[in-house]
Amino acid sequence: MKDQEYKDVTLLAAKIRRDVLALLQHRGYGHIGGSLSLVETYAVLYARQLRHDASDPKWEGRDRIVLSKGHAGPVMYSTLAEEGYFPKEWLMTMNDGGTHLPSHTDRLKTPGVDMTTGSLGQGTSTAAGIAYALRQKGSNNYVYLIVGDGELNEGQCWEAFQFIASKGLSNCIVLVDNNKKQLDGTCEEVMKPFDIEQKMRSFGFYTQKVNGQNVRAIDDAINCAKDHKSSANCIVLDTVKGAGVPYFENAYMNHSMKWNNDEINKATDEAIAYLDNFIGRSEA
Ligand SMILES: Cc1ncc(C[n+]2csc(CCOP(=O)(O)OP(=O)(O)O)c2C)c(N)n1
Known part of the structure; x- marks a missing residue:
């Protein structure tokens, strides 16, 4: 990634992170931790990897994203708004009655969302089906x-992975957000996940593990996965739940939080001010 490309991706990441914080603070509650851990991944996908057209969200030639952990809607919406899929004002309507942006992603409500998700595990099967259909069509x-x-606790994931690997669907790139936590504790505490990389390898995936907060590492891994066409591909993203904002990284219960005290509002205000400053300097 050349220096200018790197700057473009980090600028997009800063904008996405700022928008996630602003929309959740405005809403007063929501899925902060698992949205922030995916910011760099979304920035790389949209700035570098995805074939897409914001003016034509249903364009047949687009790549698809299935955000199976659909509760991370805020990171998807912030990215889509930055990419021009819909007006940024929509971000402040998340979860209002009649909104285009429900807290969990819905393909019938939001331009740029390809699959309805929220019931953990189900997105793995729908992604497998989409990848298989694209392959059958010669796309x-x-x-x-x-x-x-945490979602990997769902047995459905492993049935879908077996299908993806057994059909050799190298056009389906599985990105595991390995932020080590789930809803009510760490993954270790809730149900020991064992070695995710090893499990994916034994299921037949060409598996890489990278720093999921490092845009160059993510971009390189996706390029490598695209070059690897002889089997299904998995990238385990070593991430931090709440990434990029110390207050949210350090909060033990940072899955879904409420903006109901001075401390959380101060931390959010400071993070937004810092990001706005970074964005301003980058765009100057
Ligand atoms: C089938 C199903 N069971 C339970 C839930 C409730 N739930 C929502 S998020 C979550 C934890 C998910 O953890 P993880 O996949 O690690 O998400 P992240 O920490 O990255 O946000 C749970 C149990 C759900 N949405 N769907």
């Missing part, structure tokens, strides 16, 4: 399937 488009590490 060279990719499906990026984003799953949580």
